[in-house]
Amino acid sequence: MLEKLLKKSGWTDIIIALVFILLGIMLIVSPEVITAMISIILGVICIIIGVLKFFDYLYKGKTDNYLIAISIVAIITGIVIMFCGDIIFSVFRTLISIWIIYSGIMNLQTSIIWKDYKSKLWITTLILSIITLIAGIYMLVNQGSMLQMIGVIILIYGIIDIIENIIFIKKVDNYL
Numbered sequence: 001m002l003e004k005l006l007k008k009s010g011w012t013d014i015i016i017a018l019v020f021i022l023l024g025i026m027l028i029v030s031p032e033v034i035t036a037m038i039s040i041i042l043g044v045i046c047i048i049i050g051v052l053k054f055f056d057y058l059y060k061g062k063t064d065n066y067l068i069a070i071s072i073v074a075i076i077t078g079i080v081i082m083f084c085g086d087i088i089f090s091v092f093r094t095l096i097s098i099w100i101i102y103s104g105i106m107n108l109q110t111s112i113i114w115k116d117y118k119s120k121l122w123i124t125t126l127i128l129s130i131i132t133l134i135a136g137i138y139m140l141v142n143q144g145s146m147l148q149m150i151g152v153i154i155l156i157y158g159i160i161d162i163i164e165n166i167i168f169i170k171k172v173d174n175y176l
Helices: 002-029 031-059 065-083 085-116 122-141 147-175
Strands: none
Touching: 002 031, 002 147, 031 065, 031 085, 031 147, 065 085, 085 122, 085 147, 122 147
């Protein structure tokens, strides 16, 4: 039971890493388009939510006054998001950086566990987790770095995460 859960978790992490790889490739190839696309999609979603809440307000006989407030705030938020893509991407970049640093720390902990089990792969996992940590920290402290570099870092993170999860999936049977 535990073995299946751990393997399923490993495969889920691989799928997430593949999404990161795809995002990294897209940022390398055309970063401006990705930033604009994300801003437009998020803005349109907020505007649609605002319009739906407005119609909900009209449909309910104008008795739920909070719906009109939600509607106005959502529409204004959508417009701001659409025209402030750089700010949105900065927040997005920071969140990804924090995720990569967290992943590096968790992988560092995993390497220590592998060492305790006398696995020969603990050094590989240690090196990969240190690289992941460095990439995440670099991305966090260099907010003005080129978007392509961020794409490269996200791509590297995805590849490293896939390697570590494949190692984990193959070795989980030996340690249970």
